[in-house]
Amino acid sequence: QQQVKQSPQSLIVQKGGISIINCAYENTAFDYFPWYQQFPGKGPALLIAIRPDVSEKKEGRFTISFNKSAKQFSLHIMDSQPGDSATYFCAAFPPDKLIFGTGTRLQVFP
């Protein structure tokens, strides 16, 4: 109940393509769903986040889609760029701590 399942583990996309990363959760007490981006040697940095009362949130090329009934949410990166190459973590907040998915390593090739 305290897990967040993330897929795929790794993703290779061509420049300009769409990158899609999926996550699923079980605990309906989770009330905040952020995505973090981590570059090698750096700490995770907040990318975009959504609350369960919203089905979609878009910030630039990054969009979160949220399906409350299915308990799933996904990150879409439009027009993927080589600079987007990083590890992406979905997460959920069950009010006292942030639980992370296992991460997706994204590689965008020119």
Added chain:
Amino acid sequence: DSGVTQTPKHLITATGQRVTLRCSPRSGDLSVYWYQQSLDQGLQFLIQYYNGEERAKGNILERFSAQQFPDLHSELNLSSLELGDSALYFCASSVMESGANVLTFGAGSRLTVL
């Protein structure tokens, strides 16, 4: 620079030893979280402090302990170190934004146990 400061950046030590990792949160943030990141385990929540008091505990080993001081900086103490403790240790601090607890991470402390 995220505003969360972690020291040391790198630490190499031997099995059986004890180390202390230090974290200074962003100015104004009262909560501090510690996470462990290893290659095969992802980001594992260890412990959270809020204004000096322990708030939540995750999969933190008994050999590990932490505290948050009156000036809000926090220390994570790792003792009787084992090879498997080699990992990146991240500290994060948080602030409430629009009703959500937003965590900001430091750059991490890389611990290597030989």
